[in-house]
Amino acid sequence: MLTLVQYRSGVCNTANCRRKRECTKRHKKHSTTSCKSAPIPQAQLPTPVKVRPASTVAQEQDEKSETYTSLAPDERGQTMALLFFLQTLAVSTVAAQGRFVDLTHALDTNTVYWPGSPSFKFNILSRQQQDSFWYESNNFSTAEHGGTHIDSPSHFSKNQWRLHEIPLNNLIGPGVVIDISARAEKDPDTQVEIADLFQWEEKHGKIPEGAIVLMNSGWDKYWPNKTAVFGSSTPNNSSTFHFPGFSPRTARWIIANRKYINAIGVDTPSIDFGQSRDFQTHVTVFGANIVGLENVANLSRVPVTGATVFAIPVKIRDGSGGPLRIFAMINDVNRAGINHPEILCMMVTFISILLI
Ligand SMILES: [Zn+2]
């Protein structure tokens, strides 16, 4: 059994003190035995302590002058500042982690595919109790271009990245949401124009490096109603489609002025609008190895700025595209306009040290 006895600041006069430096800080006086057991790191205890065997308790009680419980005022101030720093750091870390919004439609047999592609198939191989455990296993098959998916640049541009070649760095970036939902409600053939990007930049500054620029036309509300998603009563005939996309003019402006972005994405089946015949938006952005994201969901739940978007596809070798898990991490601190919470944390801590 051990007993804790506390000391306040003083000088260690023990000749054979093995940890002189710590003792000098912590002990008024002590024996060689206590010196060997000291110091107990201050970080482990609220006040400096020394551990002693129970057999020495009686002797300790006789040495009343050696036993104290409180810190000197300067030590108390430093301890409070340290605790406040740790608390602020913990709070800012939690805030910086943010919250997540899933931007992915689940793959199932209702998933909408571009005409000509086979539909999603899902077959149960096993779903039963074995001797000592439960076991499930399935087969699935899917075309590349259906549901929430990615277009590799190679889809419309020879010698550009195929799916497994797209660097991870190009699949993650600050979200830039261009909201044209009010316009799309009245006109399914509307497109993201250069003026929409200018409007966004007027309010939020220049589109950031590595951005993932996403069109929110409100189209995900139609999912998975095939005729509504394609805006056509004949969803097997692509010439009859009516849904929004990025205009080729906007794509050319991006390549000329904001080529550093990582991706453009839409909540409709194609980054070119439904009435496109030559898919010039695909051709233009893929020529610069900017990737495309299609049938993205839940964009009305993502702020127009202040989110980080992760667009992570299945890694299919030589794929021209494939199923995508895309989500946004919304930083609530960023939403308040504070882009560097760690700096805020340090400032608050510094002020607290001055005040204590
Ligand atoms: Zn596609």
Ligand SMILES: [Zn+2]
């Ligand atoms: Zn596409």
